[in-house]
Amino acid sequence: xxxxxxxxxxxxxxxxxxxxxxxxxxxxxxxxxxxxxxxxxxxxxxxxxxxxxxxxxxxxxxxxxxxxxxxxxxx
Numbered sequence: 001x002x003x004x005x006x007x008x009x010x011x012x013x014x015x016x017x018x019x020x021x022x023x024x025x026x027x028x029x030x031x032x033x034x035x036x037x038x039x040x041x042x043x044x045x046x047x048x049x050x051x052x053x054x055x056x057x058x059x060x061x062x063x064x065x066x067x068x069x070x071x072x073x074x075x
Contacts, residue, residue, distance in 0.1 A: 009040070020045060 007022040011031060018031045018040060029042035038061065039049035051062040052071070059071040 005023055007020060009021075009031075010019045012018065016030045016032060018029055020027050020029070020040070020042065022045070025044070027042045027044040029040055029045075029047070031038060031040050033039070034049070036053075037049040037051050039047075041047045048064040050064060053060050053062070059073065060068055061071055062068050
């Protein structure tokens with residue numbers, strides 16, 4: 001997030017459902033991949049698509065507003 005906070009998105013292993021956590025709030029929705037972009041449709045948060053790129057061993061997302069952010073993959 002622009003204020004230095006993080007956004008966590010949990011993706012369901014067997015469906016296109018997702019849950020996002022940001023700024024002490026959460027939302028549910030769906031996700032899809034199209035043309036090198038990860039797209040999210042949220043119930044409360046702003047829905048959008050972001051370009052995803054692998055640079056060496058690091059993954060980045062370029063948001064719709066042009067910001068580039070690192071992606072951390074956890075389990």
